[in-house]
Amino acid sequence: MKPPALITTELSNLPLLLVVDKIGAIGEALAKELSKDYLVVFASADKPLEENKNIIHIPFRRKIPEVPDNNYSKIFILDDGESVTRNSIFSFISKAREGSTPLYFIGSIRNIDTEHAGEVVKSYSNSKVLVLGDLFDKKIFFDKDSSVSRFTCRYLPKSYFAFLPASYYRHIIGKYIQKS
Numbered sequence: 256m257k258p259p260a261l262i263t264t265e266l267s268n269l270p271l272l273l274v275v276d277k278i279g280a281i282g283e284a285l286a287k288e289l290s291k292d293y294l295v296v297f298a299s300a301d302k303p304l305e306e307n308k309n310i311i312h313i314p315f316r317r318k319i320p321e322v323p324d325n326n327y328s329k330i331f332i333l334d335d336g337e338s339v340t341r342n343s344i345f346s347f348i349s350k351a352r353e354g355s356t357p358l359y360f361i362g363s364i365r366n367i368d369t370e371h372a373g374e375v376v377k378s379y380s381n382s383k384v385l386v387l388g389d390l391f392d393k394k395i396f397f398d399k400d401s402s403v404s405r406f407t408c409r410y411l412p413k414s415y416f417a418f419l420p421a422s423y424y425r426h427i428i429g430k431y432i433q434k435s
Contacts, residue, residue, distance in 0.1 A: 269294040269309065271325050275347070276333035277315050277340060281361065281387070285331060286310050293329075296322055319343040327351075330358045336366035344371075348379045358382040 272293040276282025279299035286297040290309035297303065298313040298320045313320045319339060330351050332344055344360060351358040360375045362368075364386050372384040 270328040271296065272329050272331070273322060273327045273347075274298070274331045274333075275315070275319075275322070275340075276331075277335045277337070278333070282331070282333050296325075296327075298322060319346075326354045327356050330356055332358070332360050334360060334362035334367065336363075341368065341371055344375055345378065348375070348382065351381065352379060355381060359385055361385045361387065363387050 270293050272289055272295045274282045274286045274289070274295055275298045276285075277298075277300055279301050282297060282299050283303050286295045286303065287305070287307065287310070289295055290307050293309070295310045296313060297310050298315040300315055302312045302314075303310055311323075313322060317339075327350075330347055332340070332347055334340055348358060350356070358375075358379060358381060360372065360382060362372065362384070367386050372386075375382050376384055
């Protein structure tokens, strides 16, 4: 017996979001949290670890992937510091402008290009730039010699040293987005 040519699924009445994060560390946590209230189109190099019916994964390898041409209620672009992501932001701004969609450009304090971030804000009035501090993760530790890492290891007693899980950033970003 041949498999069906078309598999139909139930349509979702949830609003649609777009999250683009090539690395996936923050984007996956953000997509997971937002999938409680939204249908999330998530573009990243790797599929989310947990299966979720409200997250549609689009592979993001070398070039910016073609995302479905839909009306998104919010667009999140995570800056990985590479020119591919930074150059593509303006095509996402054009898409956001079509539907007056809020656009969030999220970057790390380590690799934020302030001139580029300024261009993003100037080119679209409904865009916001969010800058995150250092990220610590069991799989990702950016730079042991950074000023933040040296400060925490030298001046804070071990009992005060804490690794913040991705859910912490997800919570902070979620609260910020609800206010805007």
